[in-house]
Amino acid sequence: MICNALFSDFYELTMAQGFWKKGNNSKTVFEMFFRSNPFKGGYSVFAGLEPLLETIKNFHFEKSDIYWLKSLGIFEKDFLEFIAGFKFSGNIWAMKEGSVVFPNEPLIRIEADAVEALLLEGLILNMINFQTLIATKTARIWQASKKGAIMEFGLRRAQGNDGAMSATRAAYIGGAFGTSNSLAAKELGIPALGTMAHSWIMSFKNEEDAFQSYADIYPDNSIFLIDTYDTLRSGIVNAIKVGKRLQEKGKNFGVRLDSGDIYYLSKDVRKRLDEAGCPNAKISVSNELTEEIVESLVQNNAPIDSWGVGTHMVTGGNEASLTGVYKMAARKNAGEAEWTPVMKFSDNPAKMTNPACKQVWRLYNADGSFKADVLTLEDEKIEEGIEQTFYHPANDYQNFTFTPAKVEALLEKRIENGKAVGKIPSLKEIKAYAEKQLDSLDYTSKRLLNPHIYKVSLSEKMRNLKQQLIKNKPVFPIH
Known part of the structure; x- marks a missing residue:
């Protein structure tokens, strides 16, 4: 300050x-x-x-x-x-x-x-x-999501150090329920949120090993990023394998989509999760989301449980x-x-x-x-x-x-x-x-x-x- x-x-x-x-x-x-x-x-x-x-x-x-x-x-x-x-x-x-x-x-x-x-x-x-x-920007996104679970993911795109801290605080007021900004979470008492990056997955021999290793460490907070290689032919397949092992232990899991056609992919991923006996698995999405995109996805009944919003939320976008x-x-x-x-x-x-x-x-x-x-x-x-x-x-x-x-x-x-x-x-x-x-x-x-x-x-x-x-x-x- x-x-x-x-x-x-x-x-x-x-x-x-x-x-x-x-x-x-x-x-x-x-x-x-x-x-x-x-x-x-x-x-x-x-x-x-x-x-x-x-x-x-x-x-x-x-x-x-x-x-x-x-x-x-x-x-x-x-x-x-x-x-x-x-x-x-x-x-x-x-x-x-x-x-x-x-x-x-x-x-x-x-x-x-x-x-x-x-x-x-x-x-x-x-x-x-x-x-x-x-x-105000966050409130618009939150309202567009029908008061859904909005996560503030904007630290790396914010306007400098103080801009990131101020933006996290303001986003929380506007409707975000948590943040990826660890310092802001500590200083302001906001829930800290985060899953994994593509680098985690690329650091292992294969995607399944990456997901399993993460699940072993964080069995109560396993959200798998499934678009590192191929969302439908690889990511969701391996997420279901590891997720079902978690379910056998009484744990739940989720997946995150960070690229591609979010509407199409979320519908397909939800269908596969349900068919695999994972109806409680959650779907989180990110990737340059705006209030207009969020509203369109909601109006078209995209099966999305939480939204990770970064750039447009913490900078004001356009x-x-x-x-x-x-x-x-x-x-x-x-x-x-x-x-x-x-x-x-x-x-x-x-x-x-x-x-x-x-x-x-x-x-x-x-x-x-x-x-x-x-x-x-x-x-x-x-x-x-x-x-x-x-x-x-x-x-x-x-x-x-x-x-x-x-x-x-x-x-x-x-x-x-x-x-x-x-x-x-x-x-x-x-x-x-x-x-x-x-x-x-x-x-x-x-x-x-x-x-x-x-x-x-x-x-x-x-x-x-x-x-x-x-x-x-x-x-x-x-x-």
């Missing part, structure tokens, strides 16, 4: 000195949100929060960092002395890790001096963007990052009692930000499923059982009226004056919460293709404030 405050974009440091030098280190509110769901999906799974909060508590500059900054010749001595004692002293609100989340709603809200808030930007985006991307951003929502200068709401303007309404200190409310249907999320001013409260109208964030003509059966405020205070507050959930609790959240999301938003767009709306007060700021925005002459 990197706790060095130099883990920041350089312009954060130059801006921080600018604020400090001009005496403009005012109180600020920043929010982290993302602009669109990855993978053209209908939802995202929020991940990375707990390690982020732990890192923020220990975020600091080393003496060598200050010496290096001094050597650059652009930072003043007094400023360097000021940041040498940096320790976050502000407040942070966040949604629960494992929450199902949607575009343009704040996942994290930071209230701090401008310098402190700026120095956290790169760290927050780095940790949340990646883990949320991977948790989508390299979450579109997370970090934007100011309010400021308060010295001596001022009230926050001044601020927003980013744009010719594209979808790119405008939502102003002010906010709360996010989740509205529920009577059956406990999610209906919509609503952004409100911090001091607003949405009441359940009362009909209310909510507004599209970019198109004032679109609105809906709804009587929520239940409401939930999603942003909870997690750091107060630099100190942790609230209960810290275990990784298992986060994983269980993510599953519960996914169960509460309508299936139409979980479709891989053309998912339903979940509503993220504004309260009337938030809508009115945003319109007022747009009306009063600066007007510049056209040149």
Whole structure:
């Protein structure tokens, strides 16, 4: 875990000195949100929060960092002395890790001096963007498998050492039940999984000897990789021979397919296992699996018991990052009692930000499923059982009226004056919460293709404030 405050974009440091030098280190509110769901999906799974909060508590500059900054010749001595004692002293609100989340709603809200808030930007985006991307990818694969047994096999394809550890953690939250990453299994308490590689089989005189030797050592965990030479003419034949010997001892076994036409091979292998009197033998598959491939295999009733997913799970596959951003929502200068709401303007309404200190409310249907999320001013409260109208964030003509059966405020205070507050959930609790959240999301938003767009709306007060700021925005002459 990197706790060095130099883990920041350089312009954060130059801006921080600018604020400090001009005496403009005012109180600020920043929010982290993302602009669109990855993978053209209908939802995202929020991940990375707990390690982020732990890192923020220990975020600091080393003496060598200050010496290096001094050597650059652009930072003043007094400023360097000021940041040498940096320790976050502000407040942070966040949604629960494992929450199902949607575009343009704040996942994290930071209230701090401008310098402190700026120095956290790169760290927050780095940790949340990646883990949320991977948790979401895994959730899509897990949902495609109909909540099957998903194994994370991505260590060797992950983006560096830390990328592998972070990806394993996020994949576990998103639905993987175990990992091949031994260090992550130890450090995070995730079940360690693994069978054999082709090199094991090629190290023996023949395939049957390789399988038998493995079964002798691991009689309770024998899963034979059957595609080293020929899956149907050799691999499954030898696996059945050795497997039946295990069955005579009261043990079960399994086989793994790692190449070829997975659908055709799994059907044929299942038929042979059943005909040989091995109906309880399990079939595991791997080899560049994606959610689309998994969904197709499941829909076509491929007899697969577990799925080993690597590259696409731990890298995000064809989508390299979450579109997370970090934007100011309010400021308060010295001596001022009230926050001044601020927003980013744009010719594209979808790119405008939502102003002010906010709360996010989740509205529920009577059956406990999610209906919509609503952004409100911090001091607003949405009441359940009362009909209310909510507004599209970019198109004032679109609105809906709804009587929520239940409401939930999603942003909870997690750091107060630099100190942790609230209960810290275990990784298992986060994983269980993510599953519960996914169960509460309508299936139409979980479709891989053309998912339903979940509503993220504004309260009337938030809508009115945003319109007022747009009306009063600066007007510049056209040149």
